[in-house]
Amino acid sequence: xxxxxxxxxxxxxxxxxxxxxxxxxxxxxxxxxxxxxxxxxxxxxxxxxxxxxxxxxxxxxxxxxxxxxxxxxxxxxxxxxxxxxxxxxxxxxxxxxxxxxxxxxxxxxxxxxxxxxxxxxxxxxxxxxxxxxxxxxxxxxxxxxxxxxxxxxxxxxxxxxxxxxxxxxxxxxxxxxxx
Numbered sequence: 001x002x003x004x005x006x007x008x009x010x011x012x013x014x015x016x017x018x019x020x021x022x023x024x025x026x027x028x029x030x031x032x033x034x035x036x037x038x039x040x041x042x043x044x045x046x047x048x049x050x051x052x053x054x055x056x057x058x059x060x061x062x063x064x065x066x067x068x069x070x071x072x073x074x075x076x077x078x079x080x081x082x083x084x085x086x087x088x089x090x091x092x093x094x095x096x097x098x099x100x101x102x103x104x105x106x107x108x109x110x111x112x113x114x115x116x117x118x119x120x121x122x123x124x125x126x127x128x129x130x131x132x133x134x135x136x137x138x139x140x141x142x143x144x145x146x147x148x149x150x151x152x153x154x155x156x157x158x159x160x161x162x163x164x165x166x167x168x169x170x171x172x173x174x175x176x177x178x179x
Contacts, residue, residue: 001061002026007053011046014039019046022053026060116142116150117159121175129178130163132170 002025010022020035040046049056111119123139124131136147151173154160161174 001064002057004054004057007057011049011053014046019043022049023056026056027063028056111142111146113150113153116146117154120147120150120154121178124173124175125178129175130165130172131175132165132172 007022007025010025013019013021017039018036019038019040020032023029023032023035035041035045035049038045040049119140119142120131120136123136126139127135131151133144133147133151136142136151137144140147142150151160155162155173159175159177161176163172163174164170165172
């Protein structure tokens, strides 16, 4: 990350005939080269930059934080412009409000393979015909073993196709008849 005192030190290179080095330091290459070729836009631009350097440094640091995936603290840039919101919405599915903590009486009984497949198909119809193991466990309340066994049977019978989610990369089962 760049800092303001270093930018001011580079600004002083103007006295040695190298104007615009502070702009190059803050990744403003085009204007930095223009300042270098025109001796800081004949000194006027260089003098104006005395007041603009804090904004340049803060803008550069903000861009670098975004590029590196860091979320900057909500603050205002020195010029009064607010950095855009960095709102991340990680889930495509609505948040789960209630999770089955204990096994219900129905789950304690051994469900037949047919019952498991029917429940999985009903759950898939609520999710546009695409279902992951975890989503099926959450929505049906069945165990992971029951869901995996049901999906494996349906896969072997040709009712569903195994696929990868293009965004997250996890395995999803595509119920081709349900869309």
